[in-house]
Amino acid sequence: MKFLITGGAGFLGSHLIEHLDGEITLVDDLSTAKYELPKKVKFIRQKIENFHTDEKFDYVIHLAARPSPEDYTQHPVETILSNSLGTYNALEIARKSDAVFLYTSSSEIYGNAEIIPTPEDYWGKVNPIGVRSCYDESKRFSEALIMAYYREYGLDTRIQRPFNVYGPRLREDGSYGRVISRFIYQALKGEDLTIFGDGNQTRAFLYVDDWIEATLKILFMNGLKGEVINIGSDKETRIIDLANLIIQLTNSKSKIKLLPPRQDDPPRRAADISKAKKLLNWEPKTSLEEGLKKTIDWFKSVMK
Numbered sequence: 001m002k003f004l005i006t007g008g009a010g011f012l013g014s015h016l017i018e019h020l021d022g023e024i025t026l027v028d029d030l031s032t033a034k035y036e037l038p039k040k041v042k043f044i045r046q047k048i049e050n051f052h053t054d055e056k057f058d059y060v061i062h063l064a065a066r067p068s069p070e071d072y073t074q075h076p077v078e079t080i081l082s083n084s085l086g087t088y089n090a091l092e093i094a095r096k097s098d099a100v101f102l103y104t105s106s107s108e109i110y111g112n113a114e115i116i117p118t119p120e121d122y123w124g125k126v127n128p129i130g131v132r133s134c135y136d137e138s139k140r141f142s143e144a145l146i147m148a149y150y151r152e153y154g155l156d157t158r159i160q161r162p163f164n165v166y167g168p169r170l171r172e173d174g175s176y177g178r179v180i181s182r183f184i185y186q187a188l189k190g191e192d193l194t195i196f197g198d199g200n201q202t203r204a205f206l207y208v209d210d211w212i213e214a215t216l217k218i219l220f221m222n223g224l225k226g227e228v229i230n231i232g233s234d235k236e237t238r239i240i241d242l243a244n245l246i247i248q249l250t251n252s253k254s255k256i257k258l259l260p261p262r263q264d265d266p267p268r269r270a271a272d273i274s275k276a277k278k279l280l281n282w283e284p285k286t287s288l289e290e291g292l293k294k295t296i297d298w299f300k301s302v303m304k
């Protein structure tokens with residue numbers, strides 16, 4: 001089996017490659033990734049939109065993206081290009097190979113969802129010109145282009161929408177802005193945990209092992225051509241409760257500091273996972289506390 005993985009050096013990709021057997025080619029520009037790759041992969045440092053090849057693959061897995069709001073709002077053009085030209089380029093490689101094409105979309109495509117937990121058939125409520133639009137609108141464009149390839153060329157496309165996945169190998173330096181990694185970093189350093197707004201906004205967090213299990217099923221199961229599936233948790237957690245839980249689990253003396261809210265920050269987010277349960281016979285197994293403990297242990301082992 002031959003796999004092409006775009007963005008494969010990042011948080012999700014670095015976990016996924018440990019579970020794939022075969023010839024793996026990674027294309028990654030290392031714009032946000034940090035980890036050393038195992039020797040078994042062929043690594044090409046390149047932006048997916050600039051990558052060209054005559055090689056054929058059995059699976060094309062398109063992960064390349066800049067998913068952190070604090071990061072993508074600083075790099076809006078690059079963010080849009082990997083989710084538009086990058087997706088187009090990856091789709092063309094898959095079409096010429098007649099490969100299975102898996103796209104890691106995002107819960108972000110729902111924007112400020114009015115239905116929580118959010119099912120796949122909810123169309124979303126997105127500000128098309130807001131600061132987050134570089135990410136959510138381009139992810140939506142990717143999904144539209146992928147469905148066009150499915151309908152026009154019969155390509156075997158599969159789209160997953162992950163919801164706030166976390167675990168070891170998130171960027172541990174605190175600067176990257178994803179909430180779990182930043183709070184653990186701050187708690188271990190004894191710094192104040194920075195909450196944007198009043199902390200009543202919610203997210204539903206998914207531990208990376210659960211994400212892997214679902215992703216392998218989406219990749220290899222039959223009958224999923226053209227499907228779009230939420231991969232996440234339906235258990236909402238308020239950000240203030242997350243902060244207090246991380247302070248407790250790290251035995252930290254840190255306090256909480258309230259900062260002005262982020263613009264267009266979705267007030268609530270959780271996944272309706274009925275479809276994943278039915279099609280994949282999958283649901284998350286790791287509780288937030290268990291997943292946080294494993295993540296905190298890893299942070300302790302790598303933080304300076």
Ligand code: UDP
Pocket residue numbers: 067068069070108164177178179180182183194195196197201202203239262265266
């Ligand atoms: N957040 C926060 N403090 C931080 C980082 C994030 O309060 O230092 C909040 C943020 O406002 C959002 C949630 O945590 O409501 C999740 O943010 P993240 O950047 O992880 O990703 P998002 O789910 O917004 O894409």
